[in-house]
Amino acid sequence: MRNNHHRRISNEDINKRLSLPADIRLPEGYLEKFAMNSPPFDKPMSRRLRRASLSEIGFGKLETYIKLDKLGEGTYATVFKGRSKLTDNLVALKEIRLEHEEGAPCTAIREVSLLKDLKHANIVTLHDIIHTDKCLTLVFEYLEKDLKQYMDDCGSIMSVHNVKIFLFQLLRGLAYCHKRKVLHRDLKPQNLLINEKGELKLADFGISPHIQLEAQHQGVGCIFYEMITGRPLFPGSTVEDELHLIFRILGTPTEETWPGITTSEEFKTYNFPRYHAEPLVNHAPRIDNDGHDLLSMLLQFEAKRRVSAEDALRHSYFKCFGEQVQTLADTASIFSVKGIQLQKDPGKRSSVHPESSKSSKIEK
Known part of the structure; x- marks a missing residue:
């Protein structure tokens, strides 16, 4: 019903509104590897140049991530556990289908534009954004x-x-x-x-x-x-x-x-x-x-x-x-903070059952 009220969102709109997170966490040694070919860092790098060097490294590319098991599925999105080939860390890959329904890109753009600017210990980190015609993949840190x-x-x-x-x-x-x-x-x-x-x-x-x-x-x-x-x-x-x-x-x-x-x-x-x-x-x-x-x-x-x-x-x-x-x-x-730590929960089951320790997700 609400679809009729949405202005059709084009790929250009999405590209205009998205850019890679400002403090994307690069593995050590990566910048040195590219410093040889890049201009001196005495003046701010233009966004285009910065995006170019990030994509050379492998950011913004689907092949940088290995997809593992599926963690959950919602109306617009499917979430997979994944691994980054750059850092070898686990990630959560939230795939948002763009052609599915017109509400999805709006929701996705809102989530991305909010999360890009939120840097806090108690807010999930958005590591990377990959945009293809059919799909917008958000790469988050992985939590168990x-x-x-x-x-x-x-x-x-x-x-x-x-x-x-x-x-x-x-x-x-x-x-x-x-x-x-x-x-x-x-x-x-x-x-x-x-x-x-x-x-x-x-x-x-x-x-x-x-x-x-x-x-x-x-x-x-x-x-x-x-x-x-x-x-x-x-x-x-x-x-x-x-x-x-x-x-x-x-x-x-x-x-x-x-x-x-x-x-x-x-x-x-x-x-x-x-x-x-x-x-x-x-x-x-x-x-x-x-x-x-x-x-x-x-x-x-x-x-x-x-x-x-x-x-x-x-x-x-x-x-x-x-x-x-x-x-x-x-x-x-x-x-x-020294002295702050979790205690054992009284009802905690040992994780003998693989189900109980089964991984988490970035919610649908």
């Missing part, structure tokens, strides 16, 4: 699993200490995005990738900027709750189900808690009963007082009453990490 798989692997019982480490990293990534006016519209455990060091990174920015009433609450608070309890906070299957569950726990919103809600047509059509808020601790007994306080601040109905990611990072719940985590460089990992 997503948060959903991580929780499944520990039988949904995560160490409360690890929950705190993951939540802090999620908030760091989001605070960085918000500072750059980028909103991640689809925060869910499948879009949070985790490597074997325990570094958590936001993935999948190719989300349409449309947001509905029921989507307001899919967010950090819900992920925090799911990590601490092992189950989704609002597992509704329809919008009405979902809102029903939200209101049963947080109380049905009133003009006082959410100004303007009572005049919302969508809200009026459902005609919800008047629920009173239940104490969150009834639902999440493993949470301490500081955690409970932070969770309540994250789950406020109204966006302007909800705590921002930046303020949440300074909440007393994270005091045990010490002061140093507050001044980390954007690209520095939380694990660069």
Whole structure:
């Protein structure tokens, strides 16, 4: 339906809007190899010249990557595990079909243009972009699993200490995005990738900027709750189900808690009963007082009453990490701080089953 409204996107449009990431990570020794034939570096290299030398090295070319197993498939994209012949590192290859449907290039361009400019320890790195007539391939760093798989692997019982480490990293990534006016519209455990060091990174920015009433609450608070309890906070299957569950726990919103809600047509059509808020601790007994306080601040109905990611990072719940985590460089990992490390999760299964340790993806 929405296709009719899209202007047809040509290859030139895509080429105009894409350029290789500014700080593409070259293997050591590669630049020296080309320095002989290239002009002196005393003046800035033109983009065309820079792209030429990068493509000589092998960036922007499909044959630079070996495709391994398929990790997942979505409407527009298929994701493969791969290996770079340049660096020998594992990568995730997200192939976006361009001829399939007109929404795909828009989504792809949005994801690429956002990710090219985001350089942060808690945001997945885009290493390379390959554009052919039929396909746009985004080459991402490879992470072993997503948060959903991580929780499944520990039988949904995560160490409360690890929950705190993951939540802090999620908030760091989001605070960085918000500072750059980028909103991640689809925060869910499948879009949070985790490597074997325990570094958590936001993935999948190719989300349409449309947001509905029921989507307001899919967010950090819900992920925090799911990590601490092992189950989704609002597992509704329809919008009405979902809102029903939200209101049963947080109380049905009133003009006082959410100004303007009572005049919302969508809200009026459902005609919800008047629920009173239940104490969150009834639902999440493993949470301490500081955690409970932070969770309540994250789950406020109204966006302007909800705590921002930046303020949440300074909440007393994270005091045990010490002061140093507050001044980390954007690209520095939380694990660069002495003494911060993951603990063994109480329900963790040993990875005897190949399925449980099976690789992750950059979400469809």
